[in-house]
Amino acid sequence: MAAIQTVKHELQEAEERLLNELRSLRRGPRAGDGADRTSELRVGQRVADQVAATMGSWKFIIIQTTILFFWIVLNVTAYVQRWDPYPFILLNLALSFQAAYAAPFIMMSQNRQQDIDRKQAENDYQINIKAELEIELLHQKIDQLRENEVLTLTQTISDLVKHLKTETTAAS
Numbered sequence: 001m002a003a004i005q006t007v008k009h010e011l012q013e014a015e016e017r018l019l020n021e022l023r024s025l026r027r028g029p030r031a032g033d034g035a036d037r038t039s040e041l042r043v044g045q046r047v048a049d050q051v052a053a054t055m056g057s058w059k060f061i062i063i064q065t066t067i068l069f070f071w072i073v074l075n076v077t078a079y080v081q082r083w084d085p086y087p088f089i090l091l092n093l094a095l096s097f098q099a100a101y102a103a104p105f106i107m108m109s110q111n112r113q114q115d116i117d118r119k120q121a122e123n124d125y126q127i128n129i130k131a132e133l134e135i136e137l138l139h140q141k142i143d144q145l146r147e148n149e150v151l152t153l154t155q156t157i158s159d160l161v162k163h164l165k166t167e168t169t170a171a172s
Helices: 002-027 035-040 043-055 058-077 089-171
Strands: none
Touching (some): 002 089, 043 089, 058 089
C-alpha cells in the first residue's frame, strides 16, 4: 500500500510541474499583445487604424446618413439656393472622393490586422504542438506508472501465493 501511495504522490507532483510548465509556455508568446503594439505602430498605420475604426462605426454611419439626408432635402426643396440640383453630381463627386481615399486606408488596416492574426495563429499552433507533446509525455508517464503498479501487484500476489502455500503445508 505504501508503494501505491508513493506512486500516486509522485504522479501528482509530476502533473503539477507539467501544468506549471504549460501555463508558462502559454503566457510567453502572448506577452507582447495589447498596449505594446500600439506604441510600435508607425504614423501611417495608426492613421489607417483610426480611419478604419471611425468609418466602421455606427456613429459615422448615422452622421453620414444625416448629412446626406439634409443635403438631398435642401437641394430638392430649394429651401436654400440649389447648389447641387437633382442628379446630385456634387454629392456623387464627394462620395466618390470619400470612397477613393477611405478604401486604401481600410485595406491597409485590414492587411495589418491580417498579419497580426497570422502571427497569433502561428503562436496558437506552437502552443498546441507543445501541449500535444506534454500530453504525450503524460501518457508515457501514466503508462509507466501502470506498469509499475502491475508489477507491484503481481509481486504481491506471488508473495501471497507463496505465503498461502507455506501455511497450507505447515497446517498439513
